[in-house]
Amino acid sequence: MTEAARPVLVVAERLDAAADMVVDQLNQRDVPVMRFDVAEFPQQLTLTGTHLPQEPGWGGTIDDGRRTARLEEVRAVYWRRPARPLIADTVPEPYATWAQNQADAAILNLLAALPGVPWLNNPHADRVAAHKPQQLVTATRCGMTVPHSIITNSPDAARNFAKDVDGPLICKPILGGRLDIGEERRLMVATHRVDPADFDDSIRTTAHYFQEDIPKAYEVRLISVGGQVFGGKLITTSEAAGTDWRTDYNHIEYDTVEIPDDVATAVRRFLASYGIAFGAFDFAVTPAGQWVFFENNPAGTWGWVENRTGLPIAAAHAEYLMGATS
Numbered sequence: 001m002t003e004a005a006r007p008v009l010v011v012a013e014r015l016d017a018a019a020d021m022v023v024d025q026l027n028q029r030d031v032p033v034m035r036f037d038v039a040e041f042p043q044q045l046t047l048t049g050t051h052l053p054q055e056p057g058w059g060g061t062i063d064d065g066r067r068t069a070r071l072e073e074v075r076a077v078y079w080r081r082p083a084r085p086l087i088a089d090t091v092p093e094p095y096a097t098w099a100q101n102q103a104d105a106a107i108l109n110l111l112a113a114l115p116g117v118p119w120l121n122n123p124h125a126d127r128v129a130a131h132k133p134q135q136l137v138t139a140t141r142c143g144m145t146v147p148h149s150i151i152t153n154s155p156d157a158a159r160n161f162a163k164d165v166d167g168p169l170i171c172k173p174i175l176g177g178r179l180d181i182g183e184e185r186r187l188m189v190a191t192h193r194v195d196p197a198d199f200d201d202s203i204r205t206t207a208h209y210f211q212e213d214i215p216k217a218y219e220v221r222l223i224s225v226g227g228q229v230f231g232g233k234l235i236t237t238s239e240a241a242g243t244d245w246r247t248d249y250n251h252i253e254y255d256t257v258e259i260p261d262d263v264a265t266a267v268r269r270f271l272a273s274y275g276i277a278f279g280a281f282d283f284a285v286t287p288a289g290q291w292v293f294f295e296n297n298p299a300g301t302w303g304w305v306e307n308r309t310g311l312p313i314a315a316a317h318a319e320y321l322m323g324a325t326s
Contacts, residue, residue, distance in 0.1 A: 007034050008026055008322075010033055014037055023035060031318070038083060041085045042087075043086060043088060044065065047061075049071055059069055071111075074114055077114075078116060079121065080299070120278045133174070144293075145233060146293050148165055153203060158203055160201070169194050170191050171191070171193075172211065173191075174209045187198055190246060192244070193213060219233075219245060220235065220281075221300075221305050222269050226277045231256040232309050234253075242280065267281060274298070276298055281297075282296075
């Protein structure tokens with residue numbers, strides 16, 4: 001099979017706009033694509049993989065009833081936050097959960113075992129790359145500036161940290177995700193400003209992640225794909241958006257920003273240290289022009305950056321998946 005005929009697997013939820021954009025770019029380049037959601041496995045999707053006794057490598061097929069891809073011919077994998085496998089209602093607990101875990105491990109680990117196949121991103125690597133405390137260590141080693149930070153459940157340590165900073169503080173989650181408050185509602189736990197005068201024994205109830213509140217001229221959602229970097233500029237016009245822009249989209253103005261060479265180099269080093277090719281980075285740029293790293297989401301959103309700014313991020317995904325890395 002020629003390189004041009006080898007398929008790219010796009011593994012994403014059906015209503016994922018970013019995946020749609022990447023598929024469109026691959027189609028424009030006449031690259032064959034097989035798109036599916038892990039939720040289709042094992043009820044609608046059939047996976048068969050075989051390994052010979054003394055020849056390395058898995059062979060077999062993925063079939064969704066309409067099209068088939070051979071495992072040994074897969075060109076690249078775009079893994080874009082798929083849902084978990086759905087097990088038939090006829091399987092009772094605890095067997096249903098066991099079966100779901102088996103199915104989840106089978107499809108991910110079998111694809112991850114395909115030799116020489118590039119990923120955006122392999123979720124095994126993403127899990128490590130998503131750890132926020134480690135990100136600060138990696139970012140500083142790669143040459144970035146980060147906020148003065150503390151993680152603690154000690155009220156005294158928090159108060160001492162506030163004295164050291166001697167300025168505004170914020171509190172943010174250590175682990176991403178949403179808070180299930182019932183009635184089919186899930187609440188985002190946003191970054192918020194805190195007053196050290198309010199620090200009390202409630203800090204002992206769990207770990208708290210405090211940082212100095214960085215003054216911002218604007219913020220940047222920096223997207224890096226296969227070595228290419230794109231800067232989406234966010235100018236916030238409300239206090240809520242200035243603290244956490246996800247809480248007030250109505251008060252954000254969008255633009256593009258040129259990324260300094262030292263920041264671009266540090267971002268590439270950061271991703272290489274985790275063995276991943278994609279990252280959605282959040283930076284603040286201070287009034288003095290200093291870029292301050294907040295965090296990187298290795299499976300972060302970027303479709304809105306392209307839609308608001310016209311930056312060719314989906315095209316960069318397609319180029320990487322085709323093998324054209326910079």
